[in-house]
Amino acid sequence: MNRRLLALAGGVGGARLAHGLSSVCVPDQLSIVVNTGDDFEHLGLSICPDLDTVFYTLSGLADRARGWGRAEESWHFMDTLRSLGGEDWFNLGDRDLALHVLRSVHLRAGGTLEQFTARLGERMGIDCIIAPMSNDRVSTRIHTDQGELAFQDYFVRLRCEPPVRAIDYAGADRAQPSDRLIAALADPTLGAVVLCPSNPWLSIAPILALPAVAAWFDAPQRRVPVVAVSPIVGGAALKGPAAKIMVELGFAASVLGLSDYYGARVDGWVIDELDRQHAAALRDRGKSVMVSQTVMRTDEDRADLARTVIDFAERVQVRS
Amino acid sequence: MNRRLLALAGGVGGARLAHGLSSVCVPDQLSIVVNTGDDFEHLGLSICPDLDTVFYTLSGLADRARGWGRAEESWHFMDTLRSLGGEDWFNLGDRDLALHVLRSVHLRAGGTLEQFTARLGERMGIDCIIAPMSNDRVSTRIHTDQGELAFQDYFVRLRCEPPVRAIDYAGADRAQPSDRLIAALADPTLGAVVLCPSNPWLSIAPILALPAVAAWFDAPQRRVPVVAVSPIVGGAALKGPAAKIMVELGFAASVLGLSDYYGARVDGWVIDELDRQHAAALRDRGKSVMVSQTVMRTDEDRADLARTVIDFAERVQVRS
Numbered sequence: 196m197n198r199r200l201l202a203l204a205g206g207v208g209g210a211r212l213a214h215g216l217s218s219v220c221v222p223d224q225l226s227i228v229v230n231t232g233d234d235f236e237h238l239g240l241s242i243c244p245d246l247d248t249v250f251y252t253l254s255g256l257a258d259r260a261r262g263w264g265r266a267e268e269s270w271h272f273m274d275t276l277r278s279l280g281g282e283d284w285f286n287l288g289d290r291d292l293a294l295h296v297l298r299s300v301h302l303r304a305g306g307t308l309e310q311f312t313a314r315l316g317e318r319m320g321i322d323c324i325i326a327p328m329s330n331d332r333v334s335t336r337i338h339t340d341q342g343e344l345a346f347q348d349y350f351v352r353l354r355c356e357p358p359v360r361a362i363d364y365a366g367a368d369r370a371q372p373s374d375r376l377i378a379a380l381a382d383p384t385l386g387a388v389v390l391c392p393s394n395p396w397l398s399i400a401p402i403l404a405l406p407a408v409a410a411w412f413d414a415p416q417r418r419v420p421v422v423a424v425s426p427i428v429g430g431a432a433l434k435g436p437a438a439k440i441m442v443e444l445g446f447a448a449s450v451l452g453l454s455d456y457y458g459a460r461v462d463g464w465v466i467d468e469l470d471r472q473h474a475a476a477l478r479d480r481g482k483s484v485m486v487s488q489t490v491m492r493t494d495e496d497r498a499d500l501a502r503t504v505i506d507f508a509e510r511v512q513v514r515s
Numbered sequence: 516m517n518r519r520l521l522a523l524a525g526g527v528g529g530a531r532l533a534h535g536l537s538s539v540c541v542p543d544q545l546s547i548v549v550n551t552g553d554d555f556e557h558l559g560l561s562i563c564p565d566l567d568t569v570f571y572t573l574s575g576l577a578d579r580a581r582g583w584g585r586a587e588e589s590w591h592f593m594d595t596l597r598s599l600g601g602e603d604w605f606n607l608g609d610r611d612l613a614l615h616v617l618r619s620v621h622l623r624a625g626g627t628l629e630q631f632t633a634r635l636g637e638r639m640g641i642d643c644i645i646a647p648m649s650n651d652r653v654s655t656r657i658h659t660d661q662g663e664l665a666f667q668d669y670f671v672r673l674r675c676e677p678p679v680r681a682i683d684y685a686g687a688d689r690a691q692p693s694d695r696l697i698a699a700l701a702d703p704t705l706g707a708v709v710l711c712p713s714n715p716w717l718s719i720a721p722i723l724a725l726p727a728v729a730a731w732f733d734a735p736q737r738r739v740p741v742v743a744v745s746p747i748v749g750g751a752a753l754k755g756p757a758a759k760i761m762v763e764l765g766f767a768a769s770v771l772g773l774s775d776y777y778g779a780r781v782d783g784w785v786i787d788e789l790d791r792q793h794a795a796a797l798r799d800r801g802k803s804v805m806v807s808q809t810v811m812r813t814d815e816d817r818a819d820l821a822r823t824v825i826d827f828a829e830r831v832q833v834r835s
């Protein structure tokens with residue numbers, strides 16, 4: 196594909212496919228727009244977990260085993276914080292801290308998250324575009340049996356244990372997409388939008404909750420196909436609470452449940468070999484389907500899946 | 516001495532004598548009030564170099580060789596900050612950062628520096644009182660041939676190289692002493708005030724620049740003696756720019772120059788064996804004098820000097 200690609204991502208799986216896409220695209224062909232619904236303020240620092248995971252993954256700094264933060268990280272700050280009685284439920288590595296401190300300084304001085312993100316990309320030598328979904332504050336709120344929880348409270352402190360009754364994205368109704376997201380969606384050379392294998396409710400939905408983004412997806416005249424890579428493999432999430440949340444919200448924990456959720460917003464599905472039995476049902480719903488190996492263990496897996504997604508996207512048609 | 520002691524301190528020499536005093540005093544007998552004129556905001560963090568040096572020194576965590584910060588420190592935050600293009604002229608260790616982050620959170624939430632300092636002392640198991648000189652912002656400004664410089668600009672970035680023409684303490688004229696400093700000065704059981712061997716212009720003068728403190732020192736009816744331990748030994752400062760600044764400001768780089776500067780505010784001088792030749796001149800000026808070994812290399816040196824200072828203070832009279 197010579198045309199431009201827009202990938203929407205959040206979390207580890209999303210960052211891995213974003214990495215694969217960046218490794219097979221030419222410079223500036225790819226825009227990666229990242230969920231900010233998980234962002235929060237902690238210890239006076241502005242923390243953007245999904246953006247950081249994308250940066251660390253694309254620059255090869257991510258810790259592959261732990262799934263978050265940097266490899267070869269040290270924890271002297273955290274140990275000292277704990278010894279001084281500071282809040283220690285959210286881990287901040289010594290190296291990781293530098294990013295949060297610099298971002299907090301930038302934002303407190305009135306700069307935008309998008310500016311900081313662009314500069315960081317240049318500084319780290321990343322040659323695709325990385326942008327937050329919005330410069331406005333959008334906060335994913337989890338409504339559970341234990342009440343309404345801030346995202347990190349639910350995700351880190353309570354380890355996704357409380358059953359989810361509903362999820363909303365506070366502030367999304369008034370939030371503008373970032374300039375780079377607006378530009379990507381309006382770009383006449385845009386060839387496809389890729390929904391990376393990220394948690395639909397926690398990573399992709401906050402982006403789609405921006406009214407201008409929802410309007411693009413739902414426009415009857417949309418001609419740019421949307422291709423989604425399933426984060427559910429064989430009825431389970433590779434990582435994180437996606438399958439648990441699906442069931443709690445009344446969806447089947449399968450690619451069919453995902454398709455129920457996304458509906459007409461997704462034109463083509465990339466599903467794993469393990470889910471081949473669902474291909475016919477998806478096609479019956481009018482979807483294009485690509486069955487592939489989707490589990491990304493190595494950098495080669497990421498690049499292979501990226502090539503599969505790009506080739507597939509060239510053939511997917513928007514059903515009207 | 517069974518009566519209470521108030522020590523004014525700042526910098527490494529001051530912290531070492533404060534440590535000695537804390538090791539020979541009974542709990543709560545000693546109040547250590549620390550200079551905050553060097554405090555500044557950096558990377559969004561509230562940094563209090565002199566308070567931190569006192570805490571690290573009294574708790575045995577200070578790096579003895581480097582003279583600032585914590586022993587067994589690591590620098591992963593700083594290395595990463597540098598690689599991301601952040602300001603790196605002021606070194607922040609990974610462990611040290613925890614203190615700055617916690618303090619910044621406390622102050623940003625509307626807490627006072629004095630509250631934070633008191634809690635930190637409890638947390639670190641320190642059984643004397645440690646307090647900032649004030650909760651109000653006082654900023655030591657250095658007027659040099661290169662213009663007016665913020666303290667850390669002069670001290671760290673320019674390494675004290677520009678010749679000093681004058682020093683002022685912006686905000687001091689409107690600043691209130693901290694509650695613990697007010698209480699210590701008003702305490703009827705106060706036996707002596709000790710000026711630790713700290714830089715007079717950079718560490719002690721900001722405290723004395725508080726109008727309420729100046730009034731206490733200069734009161735004709737003052738009965739509590741003030742004892743100073745000379746930071747100048749054999750015509751030189753053990754550490755830092757004290758001797759250089761003295762000369763630049765027109766004082767002799769000797770204990771006599773110090774006495775010229777402090778005038779009637781100091782009643783008794785503890786000077787080093789190397790400065791014995793000045794004892795007679797000080798006595799001619801009406802000062803009590805104790806000649807002692809004042810260089811503190813070991814914890815025993817600190818305790819020995821503390822005992823010497825306390826014994827001496829019991830015998831010093833305020834001249835009226």
